[in-house]
Amino acid sequence: MPTLELRHLSKTYPNGAAAVRDVSLQLPAGVLAVMVGPSGSGKSTLLRLIAGLERATSGEVLFDGTALSGVPPHRRDLAMLFQQPALYPYLSVRGNLAHGVKPLRLGRGEADHRVAEAARLLGLEPLLDRRPQELSGGEAQRVALGRALARRPRLLLLDEPLASLDAALRGELRGELRRLHAALGGTMLCVTHDQSEALALADLLVVINEGTLQQVGPPQELYERPANRFVAGFLGQPGMNLWSGRASDHRFEADGGAITAQIAGVPKGDMVLGVRAERLRLNDEQVPPLGRGRVTHVEPQGPDAVVHLDAGGARCAARSAAPCCFQVGDDVTLGAVADDLHWFAADAAGLRLA
Numbered sequence: 001m002p003t004l005e006l007r008h009l010s011k012t013y014p015n016g017a018a019a020v021r022d023v024s025l026q027l028p029a030g031v032l033a034v035m036v037g038p039s040g041s042g043k044s045t046l047l048r049l050i051a052g053l054e055r056a057t058s059g060e061v062l063f064d065g066t067a068l069s070g071v072p073p074h075r076r077d078l079a080m081l082f083q084q085p086a087l088y089p090y091l092s093v094r095g096n097l098a099h100g101v102k103p104l105r106l107g108r109g110e111a112d113h114r115v116a117e118a119a120r121l122l123g124l125e126p127l128l129d130r131r132p133q134e135l136s137g138g139e140a141q142r143v144a145l146g147r148a149l150a151r152r153p154r155l156l157l158l159d160e161p162l163a164s165l166d167a168a169l170r171g172e173l174r175g176e177l178r179r180l181h182a183a184l185g186g187t188m189l190c191v192t193h194d195q196s197e198a199l200a201l202a203d204l205l206v207v208i209n210e211g212t213l214q215q216v217g218p219p220q221e222l223y224e225r226p227a228n229r230f231v232a233g234f235l236g237q238p239g240m241n242l243w244s245g246r247a248s249d250h251r252f253e254a255d256g257g258a259i260t261a262q263i264a265g266v267p268k269g270d271m272v273l274g275v276r277a278e279r280l281r282l283n284d285e286q287v288p289p290l291g292r293g294r295v296t297h298v299e300p301q302g303p304d305a306v307v308h309l310d311a312g313g314a315r316c317a318a319r320s321a322a323p324c325c326f327q328v329g330d331d332v333t334l335g336a337v338a339d340d341l342h343w344f345a346a347d348a349a350g351l352r353l354a
């Protein structure tokens with residue numbers, strides 16, 4: 001039985017914003033799921049609906065098969081962690097952790113044990129007597145996480161918990177979240193708009209756009225076989241190269257004519273060709289050619305570089321090992337093996353064809 005199930009969940013705010021549209025989703029027990037999507041795509045609204053902080057316009061949230069409508073937030077066996085940790089300024093770290101378990105009315109011994117365990121797991125022991133204003137941003141976020149974990153909720157909802165931290169701390173806390181999840185079990189649903197964070201964290205990735213669920217699955221599967229053009233373009237740094245064009249007689253020609261490819265097994269007509277930047281080969285005679293492009297700029301990224309190109313008026317990008325041998329203005333051959341070509345419908349839904 002899945003822990004959390006959303007059935008045809010929709011939310012339209014009184015101002016007419018349709019933030020969540022007919023979302024159905026099942027999260028198996030014990031999974032670390034990460035929801036990702038652009039700003040304004042409805043991620044926070046979905047979390048708030050699950051937590052009971054917003055009322056759904058239609059549809060249901062079920063927990064272990066039981067509908068939660070009418071169950072107030074504090075009666076749901078879940079904890080929610082926000083982007084800005086809301087700690088009680090007049091309580092010490094110990095007091096803040098203890099406050100998390102207060103509503104559970106545990107015996108003194110058990111409450112103390114939960115606080116000590118959360119402090120140990122999150123490395124907060126040296127900070128237990130400090131006040132929130134004496135903590136760094138990362139420490140404060142760890143206390144908020146510890147307070148949520150001390151309750152041992154069966155479902156932990158995290159809304160951009162790492163967004164206010166610098167890159168190094170984000171990486172550290174990301175590792176901690178994974179470790180805590182492995183140590184404590186329970187189901188976690190974490191929201192982020194940072195897709196590289198999502199790829200690194202998730203057992204299960206949930207992609208949402210304009211309030212609509214786009215695809216759910218293991219991150220690598222979504223990266224390698226995106227279900228539609230949105231997922232293809234959203235995941236990846238940079239997102240997948242996408243060329244609109246037309247196919248006929250086993251041959252695709254992109255608008256502008258600079259890119260062509262052989263195709264089999266897809267219908268004729270308007271469609272979109274996709275190739276991941278790391279699979280787009282430059283001046284590589286070993287792979288079938290797709291066409292030609294001109295280098296517009298080169299972005300060094302340490303171990304490799306992103307080479308941006310113009311191919312017949314369409315922009316695209318390729319990854320090239322460092323040191324990068326391409327320069328602005330270079331005219332290069334683009335190529336890719338057949339297995340690295342993705343085909344999508346040209347209509348608004350943009351579903352994967354092959």
Ligand SMILES: Nc1ncnc2c1ncn2[C@@H]1O[C@H](COP(=O)(O)OP(=O)(O)OP(=O)(O)O)[C@@H](O)[C@H]1O
Nearest residue numbers: 013015017019038039040041042043044045046193
């Ligand atoms: N309380 C509200 N009243 C009216 N409209 C709202 C409210 N909260 C959110 N919205 C609208 O609903 C849509 C989804 O917002 P939501 O905050 O859920 O998106 P998000 O994906 O979490 O965005 P972000 O990544 O920027 O936090 C947006 O169009 C937003 O303007």
